[in-house]
Structures are given as C-alpha cells and as structure tokens.
Amino acid sequence: MTSRKTELLVGIFVAITIAATLLLALQVANKGVSGSSETYTVFAKFDNIGGLKARSSVKVGGVVVGRVSRIYLDDKELIPVVQMEISMDYINTFPETSSVSILTAGLLGEQYVGLQPGFIFPGEDPIFLEQDSFVVDTKSALVLEDLIGQFLFSRDSSS
C-alpha cells in the first residue's frame, strides 16, 4: 500500500512535471504573452509576398506589435492580401499614411512584415489605422530571381 514516502515522491514527480510544463508554456512557446491580448485587424495588399507565412511577426523598428493571421488572394484583383492582427496596445498609434513592407531577418532568416509609421501633419486631425483598415502604401518582398532578371536586362540594354 502507499506509504507516506511514496505519496511524497509522487507529489514531487507531479510538481516537477508542472514546473516543466510551465517552462515549455511560458519560456519556450511563449503562450501566455502572445495569445491572450486583444488585437485589431489591418489589411494590406502586396504584389508579391515572397515567403511570408501566417504567424509571421509584424514589427515596428524591430519591436513585435502583431502577427500575420491570414494570407489569401483577393478574388477580383488576384493579388495577395495579408491580414494582420495588431495588439490593442497600439491602437490609435499608427497614422493612416504608414507603410508596410516585407523584410527578411538576416540573410537566411524568416520573413516578417515591417511597419513604417507615417507622418502626422501638424495642425490636421490625424487619422489612425483601426479595425479593418487597409494600408495603402506597401512594398513587396524582395524576390532574388526578379532582381537578377532586372540586373541582366539592364546590362543587356546598356551595352
């Protein structure tokens, strides 16, 4: 039958498991911080999204402010639309004139959306990005093949 010592050791076993689960949840998967906060949705149309994927991060000067929630093709214009969830902490922060571009972290790193806050003209009432607004000014991902093609084409025409 179970003695006091056995129960104590099983209790320690359970405690270690809970500690390990907490480590995995908070430190490894970062569950607590990213999943719980409220977000608002912003859309952007790109010509080419390159290797961007759902759950890629949206960064402003390196600070993660949101995540890409969905990427789909606009059924009329047939160009990719990126749907982003921006944290509610940053509502009424980015002017409507902000621009987004698809950037790469390092040479081989993963791709993310870089948000460049736009100007607020002094004296005017600023209009901010809000729920379901579209970011108009977008820069597509850098596709290496296109770049090489352009380079070859420009060299060909100049000679």
Added chain:
Amino acid sequence: MNVFVNLGATTLHKLQAIGNASLMLWGALFAVPRLKNIPLTIYQIYVLGVQSLLIIIVSGLFIGMVMALQGYTILVNYGAEGSLGPMVALSLLRELGPVVTALLFAGRAGSALTAEIGLMKATEQLSSLEMMAVDPLRRVIAPRFWAGMISMPMLAIIFSAVGILGGHVVGVDWLGVDAGSYWSIMQATVEWEADVLNGVIKSVVFGLVVLWIALYKGYSAIPTSEGISKATTETVVVSSLTILGLDFVLTALMFGVN
C-alpha cells in the same frame, strides 16, 4: 501443403492473441471507477514514473547537450547559430522527447511490468486472486495501466524541458550563443498547439502502446522461467519497433506536408 497449414495456424494464433490483448485492454480501460484502487494506482505511479525519473532526466540533459553541440558546429558555418534554440526545442518537442522517453520507458518500466506480471502468473498469484473472486484485471492490470498512462506524458514533458535546458547550458554558456536569441527565436518558432501539444499526444499514444504490449506479454506469458524471460525480451523488442513505426505515422499526420 504443410506450409499452408502452418501459415493458417500462425495467422489464427496471431488473431487470437490480438483479440485476447484487446479484451484485456478493454477490461483495464473500464476498471477505472473504483475508489479503492486509487492508492494502488498512486503506488504504481511511484514505481513506473518516479523511479524512471532519474534515467529520463539524465538522458534528456545529455541529448539536449549533444544536440546543441552538433547543431552549433553546422549552424555556425552559415552564421545562423541563433537558430540553435528552435532547432533544439523543435526536435525535442516533436520527436526526441516522446520517442526517446517511450523507448526508455519500454526498457525501464515495460520490461519490469512484464516480468512482474509474468512471475505473478507463474507463482499462481493471479489464479489465487480469481479464487478469491477478485478480478486480476481490475486489481493488478488496471492500476498499472492507468499509472503508466499518467506517467508517460509527464516523463516526456520533463524530458523535453530538461533537454532544452541542457541545450542552453552547452549552446549559451559554453559555446557563446546569445541567450536572448536562443530564447526569443525559440519563442517565435515554437507553437503551443502545433508543437508542444502534438508532442504530448504522441507520448500518450506511445504510452498506451508500451503499456498494452508490456501488460499483455506479462499476462499471456508461459509461466516458466524461460517463458518469462522470452516475454520480457519480446516486450522491449516489439514495443520499441511499434514506437518507431507509429512515430512515422503520427509525424506524417501531424507535421507532414499537406
């Protein structure tokens, strides 16, 4: 002609064994709601879980350390040593955690279970229980089964966590990968549902397989010293092969290209 007779007999024998094993699993599964069996189950968690803890922690630590060492030597060539964190974490959570834990569990706990139950059968303890109108499935098999099912995912979680910490020791403290990038790129890459929970599901499935095989092999062992040793060997061999085969199927279902 004899070949066909043997083939048929073997097939029927195997089918009968599968049926027998399924009936035993059925009996063990539905023997839960007995309040007085809970102390028995806790004692079995001690035997199967707590006593396996040391081997799990030590091997988790060393596997994490080796992965960091091996990964670093390759990643540093591309200047991508920041990706060491996600590499160690993902391979531990998705594959090595559940699989290596299940293999160790089969060797450490599964073989002991088979030997214990086989010896109980050989010394006619199971028959005496039946004589006393105590169902051995309920009294002997079910507590061990449920204790194992509880312990196995716990051990796999501990294994992964210790392995990631071991990778941190080698990668960050010894080889000089930036601690911030080790954790932050890991956090950006690892997902709770897709990676951590799928790994736990894997370990539950492996736990079921190991326990089922171990308990059945013990329960159906030929009650001689030779039969018990054969059953113990078969437990380790069959459950290891089943784990590795099932791992491929589960990986294809969970992480495969859609």
